[in-house]
Amino acid sequence: MKLLSELLLMPLIAFGVGLLLVLMMRKVRARVERRIGPPLLQPLYDILKLYGKKTQISHGVMHDISVMMLLGGVICVTLFLPVPGMSGLSDRGDIITLMYLMMVPSLGMALGVGQCANPNGSIGISRALTAMAGYEVPFVIAVAGVAIAYGTTDLAQIAAAQQGGVMQWGLFQQPLLAIAGLIAIHAMLGKEPFEIYVAPAEIATGPMVEMSGKYMGTLFTMMSFQLYSVGLIYTLLFLGGGESWLLLLPKLFAVVFVSVAVTNIFPRHRTEKVIGFMWKWPTGIALLGLGLVMLR
Amino acid sequence: MSSMTSYPIYRDPDTAIGCRTVDEQERSLLRRVLDRIADHCRARSLFVLHYCTGCGAIELPPSMTSRFDLERVGMQPMVTPRQADILLITGYLSVKTLKRVILTYEQMQGPKYVMGFGSCTINGGMYWNSYATVKRLQEYIPVDMYIAGCMPRPEAIQQGFLQLIERIDSGRATAWQDYYRRYDWYLGNQQAMFGEQFQTPTDVIAEARHYALASAETTGRHTALLEQQLQQAALMPVGPGRAAGESQ
Numbered sequence: 001m002k003l004l005s006e007l008l009l010m011p012l013i014a015f016g017v018g019l020l021l022v023l024m025m026r027k028v029r030a031r032v033e034r035r036i037g038p039p040l041l042q043p044l045y046d047i048l049k050l051y052g053k054k055t056q057i058s059h060g061v062m063h064d065i066s067v068m069m070l071l072g073g074v075i076c077v078t079l080f081l082p083v084p085g086m087s088g089l090s091d092r093g094d095i096i097t098l099m100y101l102m103m104v105p106s107l108g109m110a111l112g113v114g115q116c117a118n119p120n121g122s123i124g125i126s127r128a129l130t131a132m133a134g135y136e137v138p139f140v141i142a143v144a145g146v147a148i149a150y151g152t153t154d155l156a157q158i159a160a161a162q163q164g165g166v167m168q169w170g171l172f173q174q175p176l177l178a179i180a181g182l183i184a185i186h187a188m189l190g191k192e193p194f195e196i197y198v199a200p201a202e203i204a205t206g207p208m209v210e211m212s213g214k215y216m217g218t219l220f221t222m223m224s225f226q227l228y229s230v231g232l233i234y235t236l237l238f239l240g241g242g243e244s245w246l247l248l249l250p251k252l253f254a255v256v257f258v259s260v261a262v263t264n265i266f267p268r269h270r271t272e273k274v275i276g277f278m279w280k281w282p283t284g285i286a287l288l289g290l291g292l293v294m295l296r
Numbered sequence: 297m298s299s300m301t302s303y304p305i306y307r308d309p310d311t312a313i314g315c316r317t318v319d320e321q322e323r324s325l326l327r328r329v330l331d332r333i334a335d336h337c338r339a340r341s342l343f344v345l346h347y348c349t350g351c352g353a354i355e356l357p358p359s360m361t362s363r364f365d366l367e368r369v370g371m372q373p374m375v376t377p378r379q380a381d382i383l384l385i386t387g388y389l390s391v392k393t394l395k396r397v398i399l400t401y402e403q404m405q406g407p408k409y410v411m412g413f414g415s416c417t418i419n420g421g422m423y424w425n426s427y428a429t430v431k432r433l434q435e436y437i438p439v440d441m442y443i444a445g446c447m448p449r450p451e452a453i454q455q456g457f458l459q460l461i462e463r464i465d466s467g468r469a470t471a472w473q474d475y476y477r478r479y480d481w482y483l484g485n486q487q488a489m490f491g492e493q494f495q496t497p498t499d500v501i502a503e504a505r506h507y508a509l510a511s512a513e514t515t516g517r518h519t520a521l522l523e524q525q526l527q528q529a530a531l532m533p534v535g536p537g538r539a540a541g542e543s544q
Binding site: 026030033034035036037038039041042044045046048049052053054055056057200201204205208209210211212213216 | 333334337338340341361362365367368370375376378379381403405406407503507
């Protein structure tokens with residue numbers, strides 16, 4: 001019974017926090033450009049409006065299923081993330097399960113966009129999967145380093161091992177892994193300079209180009225879930241998680257804030273430059289960090 | 297646009313999922329509350345697709361950026377017609393660009409709104425006697441709001457957007473349904489402009505029936521011409537070899 005209530009409550013909290021993260025993202029962008037930015041409920045208005053569209057284009061069965069696959073994947077990820085007071089399914093699956101699940105949305109999108117037969121969408125999804133090959137390498141190395149350092153792959157235990165002062169955080173214990181992980185999650189969120197697959201001015205939002213109405217609303221929902229889960233994974237791995245929501249949420253917002261604030265000063269890289277960068281710098285830093293962990 | 301209730305509504309027995317405009321008395325309390333919330337959200341979240349092949353695009357950056365930040369009222373630019381709510385047409389349209397506007401408009405998902413920007417979309421403006429320029433936009437696609445002026449300044453654009461937001465909020469911006477209800481009239485004007493061969497990839501009549509928005513004026517003599525062309529196209533032989541009857 002407790003598990004059932006947690007399974008219902010955890011995605012809801014994730015969605016609420018995710019909406020606030022989206023709002024923060026847009027507000028920060030507006031402030032950097034010296035604008036005022038959207039009102040408080042703007043992310044919710046967008047999603048409700050898209051679900052309230054009266055006509056809808058579907059390009060086939062796979063297109064329909066893919067949207068459900070996207071949303072199912074991101075909701076599933078939130079169930080495996082331990083948060084204060086709730087562990088959900090996190091004791092049944094570790095960080096490796098989580099990394100598998102985090103690929104489901106991209107694969108679902110690839111299946112659905114393929115059926116739309118829009119060239120912009122096909123280019124976009126091929127770029128998205130290429131970028132995934134780029135950022136997964138440093139991310140996996142960083143996660144492996146953390147797992148070796150603490151001798152466990154359980155996220156709750158990794159976070160628990162970092163309690164007892166700021167200097168116990170992964171950020172100060174394994175600084176090289178933390179830097180590599182930060183760059184990897186920046187690419188994972190698809191922000192500039194790694195924004196190769198959305199690229200509105202070049203390929204018209206790529207995978208989303210044929211998504212209209214309710215499908216687009218689902219993608220907006222997915223984006224808020226994704227911001228939450230990616231930020232929370234980094235918080236658990238390197239910032240010691242949190243004993244309570246009051247301790248956890250500032251860290252979560254800080255992680256996403258770093259990513260969002262850096263975004264605004266960069267243009268967009270080409271695809272091969274992104275792969276080259278990701279396989280050279282973050283991967284190199286992560287390997288150095290892994291070596292230090294192994295030597296210790 | 298003329299009133300929506302005057303047309304007899306054509307109803308297919310199989311399409312009960314439509315979005316027919318229900319009379320005020322007929323709606324239940326829950327339905328009214330939900331419609332109110334939906335209209336409220338629609339009015340506060342508008343994705344704008346700019347169609348700027350004419351002049352006047354230069355007035356949009358000041359209204360979108362830090363001077364008069366339109367994101368304060370939830371408006372942001374979108375790049376594909378599938379995701380957009382407002383089709384903003386700035387300046388004049390030539391005969392060639394009007395075709396693209398119609399294709400773009402038919403790809404958008406309703407509720408969708410069209411804004412004509414500048415006096416050229418209203419009556420041709422300074423191109424009133426040009427052979428290549430479209431005079432009145434509303435004859436080809438339904439227009440919700442015009443912003444008059446040559447050029448309208450960013451303040452006028454904001455005023456226009458705010459008026460449109462108010463209309464959407466009160467549920468009065470229903471011009472997009474008029475395209476389905478009187479498709480024959482719009483298609484007739486499009487055929488007069490582009491010739492009788494003109495057709496678009498979107499099957500507007502089927503959409504109108506599916507969403508229960510078809511009326512007696514959805515089909516007529518202009519759409520009959522469309523079906524005639526489709527039948528001819530279906531009878532036409534495919535490929536050069538078989539056209540000449542060479543194979544066998």
